[in-house]
Amino acid sequence: MSIREELANTTVAFTSAEEKIVQVLLADYPMSGLGTATRLARRAGVSDPSVTRLMSKLGYVGFADFQARLLTEVESR
Secondary structure (H helix, E strand, C coil): HHHHHHHCCCCCCCHHHHHHHHHHHHHCCCCHHHHHHHHHHHCCCCHHHHHHHHHHCCHHHHHHHHHHHHHHHHHHH
């Protein structure tokens, strides 16, 4: 399952800040996940720690772990 599918179909309950991040990620997938965590946070209008918390909630060690998986997914296309 792709990260896009995971984000769109997850049963995880998101906070309003996390939901904003997910919407930004889905709206410009995969490019929005390939920049910095700070850039993603700014685009979503949330704090940097909100990005980190979301990644943890999704099962990633951090934003770098999320990006590594995203890059692997993009490269395999």
